[in-house]
Amino acid sequence: MKNAALKYAGLLIWLLVSEPVRCETIKRYMLNVRNSAIGESRTVRSLLKCSVLFEESSQYLSFNYRKNDKTCELSTLYPESSKSEFDWAVYASISGGYHLSTTTANWNTAKAACESASSRLVIIDSQQEKDNLLSLNNNQDFNHWIGLTCDFGRDCTWIDGRRADSGYQSWAEGEPNDEFCVYMGWLGNNWDDTRCSHMKLYICEKI
Template sequence: MDEEKYRDQFQTYTGRRNFLQRPFFPIYVLLAVSYLLIIIGLVVALSKITTVSSELNKTHASLAKDPFGSDFVLFPCGSDNRQWEYFNGKCYFFSLETVSWTRARNLCQSSDSQLVTIDGFPKQFFLQTRTRNERFWIGLHDIQTEGEWKWLDGSDYITGFKNWKAGEPNSYRNTDEDCGQLWINGEWNDYDCSSISYYVCEKALPSKSRVA
């Protein structure tokens, strides 16, 4: 009698234990799925990191071959020379100091450039919008022979573009004025070369191949 009683109680206990263990099975399944998803996420993240790293390496390699990189588009005249302004395939520097014409010529040459040559209306308009209300030396002169005006870069003055003020070029009080400048309204004026004015330098657009 007692054995049957204990046997029944043991079976009841065992049944209850199995009943209590069964609800944990779905939890184990969910945990396994969660771990699997985490692993998949890590694999995807690592894959993306590898892709980004590869792209960065390509960019660095490209920049090593081309120091200008995207800056060449943003700063055609050179990212390290942002005081130079780009216009129509060339670079221009507008001085912040006033000097004599000869000094201005030398300063431009020291920057691998020349005092600007004005060869048409587009450049004339560009320059006069940047120099309005001030005087700026340009690369025009008749220093060698009075009345024979020349551009420093050798451009043909006789048949080329001109924009002199009315009555210019001339001499002022019997004093030769041998150097050209942009007047305060953009027209050209001849002036005493030893006088001081601002100046405009001009140079070719830097080439990528020069620094490759």
């Protein structure tokens, strides 16, 4: 059961976590940093190939992909540190990921920051995804822009063109109201539309 939990409920996290983590629910990886307790090392063509090897394993808790020499290192320990421009936390899928900003920006600047990292402001498709993001935020309240806009509180649309009312929604009571840009963090971490010029944290999603 423990191995199954590692494989299917596990998270790949590319970041330094200051608090202890639960081994049965979290996996992590690093990039271009030497790992310790290496149980297996292979030459692979890409980070994606390294990710596949890692996900197919049952005994490893972290991996490090050194892109300079295309080495994939699988380790039985969590990495101790990681340095990158963006810290990406990846749930289940090896091709996706989230970045929770540590600085504030208006909605348009946040959108541009995500796009500069080959990502987008997050689109939240389910309660499970919202819960995962809450876990990434250490179960703290959100005050984060998401990839959703409205037209005076109507016709709310995700940045990929989908209408918000065609799928999962998590609006606070009485919302949306009469504004344009949407953030998560109102009345129990729900959604609220507000002025796009407000300064807030934001969540990027790998695409």
